[in-house]
Amino acid sequence: QERVLRLDESAVGEIDPAKGTDYADTVLAVNLYEPLVYPAQGEAGVQPWLASDWTIDGLTYEFTLRDGASFASGNPVTAGDVVWSFERLMAMGQGPASLFEGRVEGVEAVDDSTVRFTLTEPFAPFLSALVQLSVIDSTLAQEHLGEGPYGENGGYASDWISANSAGSGAYIIAEHDPQIETVLVPNPNYDGDPVDPAAPEQVTYRYSLEASTVRALMSRGEHDVTSQWLPPEVLKALNEEGGVHLETEPGGTGEYIMLNTRRAPLDDVNCRRALSLAYDYGTTLHLLTVTEGVAQGIPMSGPMPQGFYGSDPERRAPTQDMQAAQEALAECQYDPAEYPLDIAWIAEVPARERIALLMQATFSQLGFQVNVTRTPWALITQQVTDPETAPHAIEIAISARTPDPDSLAYNMFSSTLPPTWISSTYLADEEVDRLLEEGRSETDPEARAAIYDALSDRLRDLAPGIWAYEANPVYALRNGVSLPNLEQDDRRFAISGYGMLFKDAQIDG
Amino acid sequence: MTEGPLLQARGLGKTFVVGDHRVQALKDVDLEVASGECHAVVGESGSGKSTLANIVLGIYPASAGEMLFDGAPLGQTRPRAMRRRIQLVQQNPLSSLNIRRRIGASIRLPLDVHGIGARSERPARVEALLEEVGLEPEMARRTPASLSGGQRQRVAIARALAAEPDLIVLDEPTSALDVLVQARVLALLDRLRRERGLTYIFITHDLAVVRALADRISVFVGGEKVETGTTEAIFTAPQAAFTRQLIGAVPVASEEEARMRDVIRETGHTPG
Amino acid sequence: MSPILRLLIHRLALSLLVLAGVSILIFFVARVVPGDPARIALGPNAGAEAVEALREERHLNDPLIVQYGWFLRDLAGGDLGTSLYTRRPVLQDIAAYLPATLELVFIAGLMMVLVGLPLGRLAARHQRRGPDHLARFLSVLAVCTPAFVWGVILQLLLAYVWPIFPLEGRLSTGVAPPPDITGLYTVDALLTGQFGTMLNALYHLILPATALALSGIGQSARLTRSSMIETYRKPYIEMARAYGFKEGRIARRYAFRPALIPTLTVLGLDFAAMLANAFLVERVFVWPGLSRYGVEVILRKDLDAIVGVVLVIAAMFLITNLVVDLIVSIINPRLRLAEKRGK
Amino acid sequence: MADPVLTVRDLHLAFRKGRQRTEVLHGISLHVNAGEKVALVGESGSGKSVTAQLALARLQQEKGTEAEGLIEVLGHDATRSPARIAAMRGHRVTMIFQDPTSALNPVFRIGEIFEQVLRAGGQRLRAQEARRRAEAALAEVQIPDPARALDSYPFQLSGGMNQRVMIAMALANGPELLLADEPGTALDVTVQAQTLRLMDDLVTSRGTAVLFISHNLSVVREFADRVYVIYRGRIVEHGRTEQLFSDPRHPYTKALLAAAPRLLGGGLPDLPQGAEAFADPLLVHDGCAEPGEVTA
Amino acid sequence: MSSKTSSVALTEFRSNPLSIIGLVLVALCVGLAVFADLVAPYPAHVGPIGDFMAINQAPSAAHWFGTDTIGRDVLTRILYGFRLSLVMAAMVLAISMPIGVALGLMAGYLGGWVEFAIMRLTDVFLAIPPLVLAMAIMGFLPATLTNAMLAVTAMWWPWYTRLVYNVVRSEAREGYVLAAEVIGASPLHVMTREILPNCAPAILTKLTLDVGFVVLMVSSLSFLGLGVQPPTPDLGSMVADGAKYMPDAWWLSIFPALAIMVLVLGFNLLGDGLREAFDAEV
Numbered sequence A: 001q002e003r004v005l006r007l008d009e010s011a012v013g014e015i016d017p018a019k020g021t022d023y024a025d026t027v028l029a030v031n032l033y034e035p036l037v038y039p040a041q042g043e044a045g046v047q048p049w050l051a052s053d054w055t056i057d058g059l060t061y062e063f064t065l066r067d068g069a070s071f072a073s074g075n076p077v078t079a080g081d082v083v084w085s086f087e088r089l090m091a092m093g094q095g096p097a098s099l100f101e102g103r104v105e106g107v108e109a110v111d112d113s114t115v116r117f118t119l120t121e122p123f124a125p126f127l128s129a130l131v132q133l134s135v136i137d138s139t140l141a142q143e144h145l146g147e148g149p150y151g152e153n154g155g156y157a158s159d160w161i162s163a164n165s166a167g168s169g170a171y172i173i174a175e176h177d178p179q180i181e182t183v184l185v186p187n188p189n190y191d192g193d194p195v196d197p198a199a200p201e202q203v204t205y206r207y208s209l210e211a212s213t214v215r216a217l218m219s220r221g222e223h224d225v226t227s228q229w230l231p232p233e234v235l236k237a238l239n240e241e242g243g244v245h246l247e248t249e250p251g252g253t254g255e256y257i258m259l260n261t262r263r264a265p266l267d268d269v270n271c272r273r274a275l276s277l278a279y280d281y282g283t284t285l286h287l288l289t290v291t292e293g294v295a296q297g298i299p300m301s302g303p304m305p306q307g308f309y310g311s312d313p314e315r316r317a318p319t320q321d322m323q324a325a326q327e328a329l330a331e332c333q334y335d336p337a338e339y340p341l342d343i344a345w346i347a348e349v350p351a352r353e354r355i356a357l358l359m360q361a362t363f364s365q366l367g368f369q370v371n372v373t374r375t376p377w378a379l380i381t382q383q384v385t386d387p388e389t390a391p392h393a394i395e396i397a398i399s400a401r402t403p404d405p406d407s408l409a410y411n412m413f414s415s416t417l418p419p420t421w422i423s424s425t426y427l428a429d430e431e432v433d434r435l436l437e438e439g440r441s442e443t444d445p446e447a448r449a450a451i452y453d454a455l456s457d458r459l460r461d462l463a464p465g466i467w468a469y470e471a472n473p474v475y476a477l478r479n480g481v482s483l484p485n486l487e488q489d490d491r492r493f494a495i496s497g498y499g500m501l502f503k504d505a506q507i508d509g
Numbered sequence B: 001m002t003e004g005p006l007l008q009a010r011g012l013g014k015t016f017v018v019g020d021h022r023v024q025a026l027k028d029v030d031l032e033v034a035s036g037e038c039h040a041v042v043g044e045s046g047s048g049k050s051t052l053a054n055i056v057l058g059i060y061p062a063s064a065g066e067m068l069f070d071g072a073p074l075g076q077t078r079p080r081a082m083r084r085r086i087q088l089v090q091q092n093p094l095s096s097l098n099i100r101r102r103i104g105a106s107i108r109l110p111l112d113v114h115g116i117g118a119r120s121e122r123p124a125r126v127e128a129l130l131e132e133v134g135l136e137p138e139m140a141r142r143t144p145a146s147l148s149g150g151q152r153q154r155v156a157i158a159r160a161l162a163a164e165p166d167l168i169v170l171d172e173p174t175s176a177l178d179v180l181v182q183a184r185v186l187a188l189l190d191r192l193r194r195e196r197g198l199t200y201i202f203i204t205h206d207l208a209v210v211r212a213l214a215d216r217i218s219v220f221v222g223g224e225k226v227e228t229g230t231t232e233a234i235f236t237a238p239q240a241a242f243t244r245q246l247i248g249a250v251p252v253a254s255e256e257e258a259r260m261r262d263v264i265r266e267t268g269h270t271p272g
Numbered sequence C: 001m002s003p004i005l006r007l008l009i010h011r012l013a014l015s016l017l018v019l020a021g022v023s024i025l026i027f028f029v030a031r032v033v034p035g036d037p038a039r040i041a042l043g044p045n046a047g048a049e050a051v052e053a054l055r056e057e058r059h060l061n062d063p064l065i066v067q068y069g070w071f072l073r074d075l076a077g078g079d080l081g082t083s084l085y086t087r088r089p090v091l092q093d094i095a096a097y098l099p100a101t102l103e104l105v106f107i108a109g110l111m112m113v114l115v116g117l118p119l120g121r122l123a124a125r126h127q128r129r130g131p132d133h134l135a136r137f138l139s140v141l142a143v144c145t146p147a148f149v150w151g152v153i154l155q156l157l158l159a160y161v162w163p164i165f166p167l168e169g170r171l172s173t174g175v176a177p178p179p180d181i182t183g184l185y186t187v188d189a190l191l192t193g194q195f196g197t198m199l200n201a202l203y204h205l206i207l208p209a210t211a212l213a214l215s216g217i218g219q220s221a222r223l224t225r226s227s228m229i230e231t232y233r234k235p236y237i238e239m240a241r242a243y244g245f246k247e248g249r250i251a252r253r254y255a256f257r258p259a260l261i262p263t264l265t266v267l268g269l270d271f272a273a274m275l276a277n278a279f280l281v282e283r284v285f286v287w288p289g290l291s292r293y294g295v296e297v298i299l300r301k302d303l304d305a306i307v308g309v310v311l312v313i314a315a316m317f318l319i320t321n322l323v324v325d326l327i328v329s330i331i332n333p334r335l336r337l338a339e340k341r342g343k
Numbered sequence D: 001m002a003d004p005v006l007t008v009r010d011l012h013l014a015f016r017k018g019r020q021r022t023e024v025l026h027g028i029s030l031h032v033n034a035g036e037k038v039a040l041v042g043e044s045g046s047g048k049s050v051t052a053q054l055a056l057a058r059l060q061q062e063k064g065t066e067a068e069g070l071i072e073v074l075g076h077d078a079t080r081s082p083a084r085i086a087a088m089r090g091h092r093v094t095m096i097f098q099d100p101t102s103a104l105n106p107v108f109r110i111g112e113i114f115e116q117v118l119r120a121g122g123q124r125l126r127a128q129e130a131r132r133r134a135e136a137a138l139a140e141v142q143i144p145d146p147a148r149a150l151d152s153y154p155f156q157l158s159g160g161m162n163q164r165v166m167i168a169m170a171l172a173n174g175p176e177l178l179l180a181d182e183p184g185t186a187l188d189v190t191v192q193a194q195t196l197r198l199m200d201d202l203v204t205s206r207g208t209a210v211l212f213i214s215h216n217l218s219v220v221r222e223f224a225d226r227v228y229v230i231y232r233g234r235i236v237e238h239g240r241t242e243q244l245f246s247d248p249r250h251p252y253t254k255a256l257l258a259a260a261p262r263l264l265g266g267g268l269p270d271l272p273q274g275a276e277a278f279a280d281p282l283l284v285h286d287g288c289a290e291p292g293e294v295t296a
Numbered sequence E: 001m002s003s004k005t006s007s008v009a010l011t012e013f014r015s016n017p018l019s020i021i022g023l024v025l026v027a028l029c030v031g032l033a034v035f036a037d038l039v040a041p042y043p044a045h046v047g048p049i050g051d052f053m054a055i056n057q058a059p060s061a062a063h064w065f066g067t068d069t070i071g072r073d074v075l076t077r078i079l080y081g082f083r084l085s086l087v088m089a090a091m092v093l094a095i096s097m098p099i100g101v102a103l104g105l106m107a108g109y110l111g112g113w114v115e116f117a118i119m120r121l122t123d124v125f126l127a128i129p130p131l132v133l134a135m136a137i138m139g140f141l142p143a144t145l146t147n148a149m150l151a152v153t154a155m156w157w158p159w160y161t162r163l164v165y166n167v168v169r170s171e172a173r174e175g176y177v178l179a180a181e182v183i184g185a186s187p188l189h190v191m192t193r194e195i196l197p198n199c200a201p202a203i204l205t206k207l208t209l210d211v212g213f214v215v216l217m218v219s220s221l222s223f224l225g226l227g228v229q230p231p232t233p234d235l236g237s238m239v240a241d242g243a244k245y246m247p248d249a250w251w252l253s254i255f256p257a258l259a260i261m262v263l264v265l266g267f268n269l270l271g272d273g274l275r276e277a278f279d280a281e282v
């Protein structure tokens, strides 16, 4: 009998690593493709992956590819593939491309197994960013370039790679329907990190299942791992029913209430502070509690998640203080009664409705009239591109995309970037901008830690967002299935998604 | 009113297009209706009688020919004042009255449309009209559903009279009624014509009714007028075979009549 | 030309006109409303140039009328454009998802006819007596309950509390889909002789199809009932009784056939309503059909895909009505033989 | 005297709707002997059709009808054993309707309806045999091309043709009693006259008893042997046809005759006088007693 | 044509037990909706404010229908849900019915190109299942109560156009219309004073039935996440949101679902009764 692993995810899956952005895309990318380096386990930093070794000399980064690395097609992985993949990523300009935008002077294949990146200026997060550069089998892809705007590269195989895999990861695509499910099977030519002997022989990754369906499937033993988006009550019910165990995947994701600093009344820092102080942190965590000791969130003391520079494990997480909130509001130039607040919540994540309603309840105690709108994600990404029409507050989960604080803080708070959902506070503060730039170019770890501490303090002052809690995704696993990367502290990855390496999963019969 | 016929039609024709069929409902019909006369139009079902009526009433245009009314040309589109002068009484007294309106409102409609009489005196006029057709004035407040067939037909007549017309087209006004009721309605129609100097075009397929009421008769077959003449002439010496057949089919109540009828059918002449 | 053929051609021409109207309506509604589909398609991290390039590529910068022109030109070539969301030709997407929906809707439609009509007939035959009140109450209840509620209730009771039926999906895990001929699993399995697969597919169809069919069953029962009652008042039923036709035969044939004419016409509309309700039911039963795609593309303002989905649904509606017209004209000799009329 | 095929004795009928009860027949008696043609004449709503329906046992079982008195059809009591009557419908007792075209199901061919008619009363019949008999029956009512008529739908035939078809169907199984409820009133006078004569010839030659219902006295004069005049649920006059026409005695009958327009001229028909007198008691002409009663 | 007069229809209506049940249910729902403020046990729970310490509680004496995911009383929200549903249905119908009726009258009575234009437009709208059209519209507009109502209204009028058109087409052949024309009454008079009253039973019946169907439609939109916004107590979104917690917190969606059923059932039985009583074709 085959060992099958059945999981689900609320969003739909994009298997082109140059386009993917969200959790599901990351999970697919890490199983189908390999980057040069991979986040380290149980600690910060990166570990060798497709690159067995590398040297950094000022602005020059030189990587040596793992001996004998080959793609699923049997083609060897060469430096040319790395160059092609990078160029493709930058040309298409989507997904992780922004991590490298304007930073890389050139990339060249020194020889078949050596690739060299030259940066334009010092950029400390570069190495970490490379975890997002999936290396594509360019020989195979070039057979399917298709038509498109990329000159001799045609469509850069955009259509083909959205439907087929061309990587060196432990798994390959057997079937893929972005609406319904992706079926993965082991890559026969895989030669990377060791594969667990009990690893699944088939993985079915299903999309957009209703919570009640997942719950029923789990209790009928027809599903193995739930998505992280189930409401706590459902997880709790499953847990009480027996037959499952709960696992968590903390890692670099902050749940922020993004406050629109460009729209009255939140363009006044005092009003923002008032909201931060009025926010009901305790009830939030109560609502996220699954069982004694397991909750979908953990307290967050500032803008940076635990384990990243700028986070202070000693510091107490903020608590609700209505008294102080009233005082801050008194300082604010606006009369709350005259400025209704628009709060949006992402329709796809039902649990967020409660947080939104909780805000509605608490903020209205301050005298605000609060409108709550359920908005589909697609529409939110649309709305936030214009600060004038963006809601006053949205709860957004922002994950560090690389194991470096820069990937979080710079994208969120730098005023140099165009407005997107990540930067939907629209903060424009010189001090913040300066610290962000310093943090990027400084390579000394100690100095960087100090810079990010200063940044955190400044951000706490400016209150462009409410640091609601840190996401602590909870999964219910069918007994008999285990995901050691989620279960053992020394195997955890600093950023989410990277632990879902199916080759490490264990399935008993 | 000028001398000469009140209504004059020349070469009237009507073709209906149904899908890709053409139905010739009326073919080259000439008709003259003198002022004050009761002109009967008889013929079998589908012979074009109602079509003729509808053209006279301006419900749809003729496909050929022309009409003169009181000396003036009469087309389908006509001024409201002209509409007033030609009125209609239909066969089915139930459907000809709007069941959701009171009798009074139905009779009042022509008064309102043509601004006949002052607003305040219209209710009185309605009552007078009801009385004229032999109905209680209190009926104005009732709905058609609570009336018998004969009473409804009287209401329809009162409504036609309200417009103070010169010509009334009666399309089989009594064929849905019982013999006794029919007799009463016929008497009413006859009295009104005399008292008000009305002109009738009386459509029917019952020759016995025609005999009692009409001055002149036109016989229609398949959209064509086959015969026209005074009532006396038609009954004593019908020319067309069809007219004879029509006379022969009339049910009669006495031996004597039956004998006469059969003779007409066979010979085309009234015996004696 | 036979009258039926002529009727069909006439109807077909009208349908095409309506379809053109639908395309205009939905095309303009889709584009007039604010929001940048290119931005949504490329995701929040895409650069402005990439967005602009896509806008240019999709002619989104042209005036509306010109855009419609492009649309028509592509349509003439059988091209409904490319989905911004799945990045596949819309036609290909629809071809992939439509069969599952069709299979569901067909089975539900079958249930609607096979259960609803006899139920209505029964009620009419016993008008104002016990079976009638019961049948009417049941059918009103069925009509009054949203399809998604039926879905949730059926799923809860028959797949969870008493796990008789599968919870979701078209086939059990481990059962391979049959070769793709029509895309309807039951039909394909039957064609290739895989009876096990066919039964499995049917087994999975029962709950969602029932959830979808229930309101249709109620509706058709109600329609049949009132139409039959109307027919029972006709003189020819009086005649049939005066001539000693058996009551059962009158109900099954003599009154039923004329009663079917108005009923079927309206049932065509109900069938279309099922297409819409499939949007709800598919969601509950994780049915990999067109509806899920439809909701998704609507949420993403995936213009071409929205237009494609709506056009296909409208086309199915029109085809259904065409078929209904055909059946009605077979039942109703007046339509069929109109030519020989008026002798 | 031959045995009556239909005997109605002191028949009362009322309709009940909610608390409201309307009596429409106030104790009528009539009979039709075998082979006899009897007319029932009266104005609209006087209760003619309901009498025919009671005779066919079509009203008895319906909610809200209260029938009292005797109705005996071919020796069976229509009130006590309606099922018996029902079993005779279509072959021993049949009916002809006012509007032939609407009495024929528009979505079935004449042939299909005919086949059903021939199988009335549970008679077994093969399709070929049914077809042959139907053709013969249509030929008898002078339908020019019976085979084609059988393949037609009712709307493809004229009203007169349909009326002939109805007559053929009514007589196809050799009934003993035919109920004709205002046959052909919906048709043209000329057509109506023709088909009535045809029906007359056929029933006379077969000796079928007929109850002929009409609102027009003149229509029945040539057809009926005896006439009952009904007024508001009461029979007011009864006599042989010649007696009644030559010597109408009841004020209502007189009024009816006088009101009919005369073909021979003489102006407008006389207006009925003295409507109160219409309620006068029953007048029976010589030799026209109900069975078991003494002639007045 | 509806040949029955009002008094006959009334008698007919009264003698039908199902119609009476419908009337009672409708009266109940409307009554509860009107007096929600008095009847509801926790009027404060209409909005976003609940008892966050008492979330997802099963039905009990304190909360007959349980509490929802932020601790609000489900019964209270259902009562206000009735109000919202009824108000929405009334608004949708109040806009779409007159438009549809006016167009139907014109198309049916005036004929010619007016008829062609109106009826083809109607065909276009009818060719797209209402839910799909409403969804498509909602996909483009921000999901708010007003927009949901607009979307439903935009697809509702054609049904009235078609209904009235059919009735007018058969009524226009009736003698009383001919009579009014012969008298010389204006088309406006004929349409509005003569024909319209005779369409009234059909329209009234359809209106009654439609209250239920509008409620269904809005709930369906909400179920797909396109309808009414929280914290507005909408029955459809309550069912949809609660479905996520099935089967454990079954009261979250079962009670609102039952409420929809009762509401729609009431209006349907009532409408059916009216239809039978008036003999109206709908």
Ligand SMILES: Nc1ncnc2c1ncn2[C@@H]1O[C@H](COP(=O)(O)OP(=O)(O)OP(=O)(O)O)[C@@H](O)[C@H]1O
Residues within 6 Å of the ligand: B016, B017, B018, B023, B024, B025, B043, B044, B045, B046, B047, B048, B049, B050, B051, B052, B205
């Ligand atoms: N609106 C119409 N469209 C098509 N054909 C019509 C129309 N009106 C009448 N006809 C046809 O025209 C012919 C004459 O019809 P018309 O109604 O004038 O006959 P009629 O003499 O009044 O008959 P009846 O005695 O039955 O009332 C018939 O063949 C009829 O079918």
Ligand SMILES: Nc1ncnc2c1ncn2[C@@H]1O[C@H](COP(=O)(O)OP(=O)(O)OP(=O)(O)O)[C@@H](O)[C@H]1O
Residues within 6 Å of the ligand: D015, D024, D042, D043, D044, D045, D046, D047, D048, D049, D050, D051, D215
């Ligand atoms: N099913 C019924 N329910 C209630 N009243 C009825 C019913 N059938 C007939 N009537 C009433 O009984 C009376 C007699 O009706 P019937 O049909 O026998 O009259 P008729 O003499 O045949 O008249 P017509 O010449 O109009 O056919 C009428 O007042 C009629 O309204």
Ligand SMILES: [Mg+2]
Residues within 6 Å of the ligand: B049, B050, B051, B171
């Ligand atoms: Mg006519």
Ligand SMILES: [Mg+2]
Residues within 6 Å of the ligand: D048, D049, D050, D181
């Ligand atoms: Mg009768």
